[in-house]
Amino acid sequence: MEIAIIAHDGKKAEMVQFLNEHRDILDQKKISLISTGTTGTKVEKAGFKVIPFLSGPLGGDAQIAARVAEGLCHMVLFFRDPLEKHPHEPDIFMLMRICDVHDVPLATNPATAELLIKAL
Numbered sequence: 001m002e003i004a005i006i007a008h009d010g011k012k013a014e015m016v017q018f019l020n021e022h023r024d025i026l027d028q029k030k031i032s033l034i035s036t037g038t039t040g041t042k043v044e045k046a047g048f049k050v051i052p053f054l055s056g057p058l059g060g061d062a063q064i065a066a067r068v069a070e071g072l073c074h075m076v077l078f079f080r081d082p083l084e085k086h087p088h089e090p091d092i093f094m095l096m097r098i099c100d101v102h103d104v105p106l107a108t109n110p111a112t113a114e115l116l117i118k119a120l
Protein backbone atom coordinates (compact mmCIF):
# COMPACT_ATOMS: atom_id res chain seq x y z
CA MET A 1 0.00 0.00 0.00
CA GLU A 2 1.30 3.42 -0.93
CA ILE A 3 0.76 6.41 1.35
CA ALA A 4 1.68 9.98 0.45
CA ILE A 5 2.99 12.21 3.20
CA ILE A 6 3.07 15.96 2.76
CA ALA A 7 3.66 18.68 5.34
CA HIS A 8 3.87 22.42 5.05
CA ASP A 9 6.93 24.00 6.66
CA GLY A 10 5.22 24.77 9.96
CA LYS A 11 4.05 21.15 10.20
CA LYS A 12 7.10 19.17 9.13
CA ALA A 13 8.29 18.50 12.67
CA GLU A 14 4.81 17.18 13.52
CA MET A 15 4.95 14.87 10.50
CA VAL A 16 8.30 13.42 11.58
CA GLN A 17 6.94 12.96 15.10
CA PHE A 18 3.79 11.32 13.75
CA LEU A 19 5.77 8.86 11.63
CA ASN A 20 8.08 8.03 14.53
CA GLU A 21 5.06 7.29 16.71
CA HIS A 22 3.66 4.94 14.07
CA ARG A 23 6.84 3.36 12.77
CA ASP A 24 5.72 -0.13 13.87
CA ILE A 25 2.44 -0.04 11.95
CA LEU A 26 4.16 1.33 8.85
CA ASP A 27 6.69 -1.54 8.97
CA GLN A 28 4.14 -4.25 9.78
CA LYS A 29 1.80 -3.23 6.98
CA LYS A 30 4.68 -2.83 4.51
CA ILE A 31 3.69 0.73 3.66
CA SER A 32 5.54 2.48 0.81
CA LEU A 33 5.89 6.18 1.50
CA ILE A 34 5.97 8.86 -1.17
CA SER A 35 6.22 12.56 -0.43
CA THR A 36 6.73 16.05 -1.70
CA GLY A 37 10.38 17.08 -1.92
CA THR A 38 11.26 18.90 1.26
CA THR A 39 9.00 16.76 3.42
CA GLY A 40 10.81 13.72 1.99
CA THR A 41 14.23 15.11 2.89
CA LYS A 42 13.17 15.67 6.51
CA VAL A 43 11.55 12.27 6.79
CA GLU A 44 14.57 10.49 5.26
CA LYS A 45 16.81 12.18 7.82
CA ALA A 46 14.62 10.62 10.52
CA GLY A 47 15.41 7.19 9.08
CA PHE A 48 12.38 6.46 6.90
CA LYS A 49 12.49 5.14 3.35
CA VAL A 50 10.50 7.46 1.12
CA ILE A 51 10.25 8.23 -2.59
CA PRO A 52 10.34 12.03 -2.92
CA PHE A 53 8.67 13.92 -5.73
CA LEU A 54 9.12 17.61 -6.51
CA SER A 55 8.77 20.18 -3.78
CA GLY A 56 5.15 21.30 -3.33
CA PRO A 57 5.51 24.79 -4.86
CA LEU A 58 7.30 23.23 -7.87
CA GLY A 59 4.56 20.71 -8.62
CA GLY A 60 4.94 17.97 -6.00
CA ASP A 61 1.30 18.14 -4.91
CA ALA A 62 0.28 17.83 -8.57
CA GLN A 63 2.53 14.78 -9.06
CA ILE A 64 0.98 13.10 -6.03
CA ALA A 65 -2.51 13.99 -7.27
CA ALA A 66 -1.65 12.24 -10.54
CA ARG A 67 -0.67 9.08 -8.65
CA VAL A 68 -3.97 9.22 -6.72
CA ALA A 69 -5.89 9.63 -10.00
CA GLU A 70 -4.03 6.67 -11.51
CA GLY A 71 -4.88 4.44 -8.54
CA LEU A 72 -1.24 4.13 -7.45
CA CYS A 73 -1.47 6.05 -4.18
CA HIS A 74 -4.02 4.81 -1.66
CA MET A 75 -3.96 7.35 1.17
CA VAL A 76 -2.77 10.94 1.64
CA LEU A 77 -1.58 12.39 4.94
CA PHE A 78 -1.30 16.11 4.31
CA PHE A 79 -0.45 18.23 7.34
CA ARG A 80 -1.49 21.60 6.01
CA ASP A 81 -0.61 24.90 7.65
CA PRO A 82 -3.85 26.89 7.61
CA LEU A 83 -2.10 29.96 9.05
CA GLU A 84 0.26 30.46 6.09
CA LYS A 85 -0.30 31.55 2.50
CA HIS A 86 0.96 29.22 -0.20
CA PRO A 87 1.82 30.27 -3.77
CA HIS A 88 0.66 26.88 -5.08
CA GLU A 89 -2.75 26.93 -3.40
CA PRO A 90 -4.49 25.81 -6.63
CA ASP A 91 -2.36 22.63 -6.58
CA ILE A 92 -3.22 22.01 -2.93
CA PHE A 93 -6.94 22.24 -3.64
CA MET A 94 -6.52 20.14 -6.76
CA LEU A 95 -4.92 17.35 -4.73
CA MET A 96 -7.73 17.44 -2.17
CA ARG A 97 -10.33 17.44 -4.95
CA ILE A 98 -8.70 14.47 -6.68
CA CYS A 99 -8.79 12.54 -3.39
CA ASP A 100 -12.52 13.22 -3.19
CA VAL A 101 -13.08 12.35 -6.86
CA HIS A 102 -11.40 8.97 -6.39
CA ASP A 103 -12.60 8.36 -2.81
CA VAL A 104 -9.07 8.13 -1.46
CA PRO A 105 -8.65 8.74 2.30
CA LEU A 106 -7.16 12.16 2.99
CA ALA A 107 -6.10 13.45 6.42
CA THR A 108 -5.29 17.13 6.69
CA ASN A 109 -4.25 17.11 10.34
CA PRO A 110 -2.52 14.72 12.76
CA ALA A 111 -5.70 13.78 14.64
CA THR A 112 -7.35 12.49 11.47
CA ALA A 113 -4.13 10.87 10.29
CA GLU A 114 -4.01 8.97 13.58
CA LEU A 115 -7.50 7.58 12.99
CA LEU A 116 -6.62 6.54 9.43
CA ILE A 117 -3.36 4.85 10.40
CA LYS A 118 -5.09 2.95 13.20
CA ALA A 119 -7.65 1.70 10.69
CA LEU A 120 -4.99 0.06 8.49
Ligand SMILES: O=C(CO)COP(=O)(O)O
Binds near residue numbers: 055086
Ligand atom coordinates in the same frame (compact mmCIF):
# COMPACT_ATOMS: atom_id res chain seq x y z
O1 LIG B 1 4.14 22.65 -0.21
C1 LIG B 1 3.90 21.52 0.15
C2 LIG B 1 2.55 20.96 0.05
O2 LIG B 1 1.63 21.84 -0.51
C3 LIG B 1 4.95 20.67 0.70
O3 LIG B 1 6.08 20.70 -0.12
P1 LIG B 1 7.50 20.38 0.48
O4 LIG B 1 7.41 19.03 1.13
O5 LIG B 1 8.44 20.34 -0.70
O6 LIG B 1 7.81 21.47 1.45
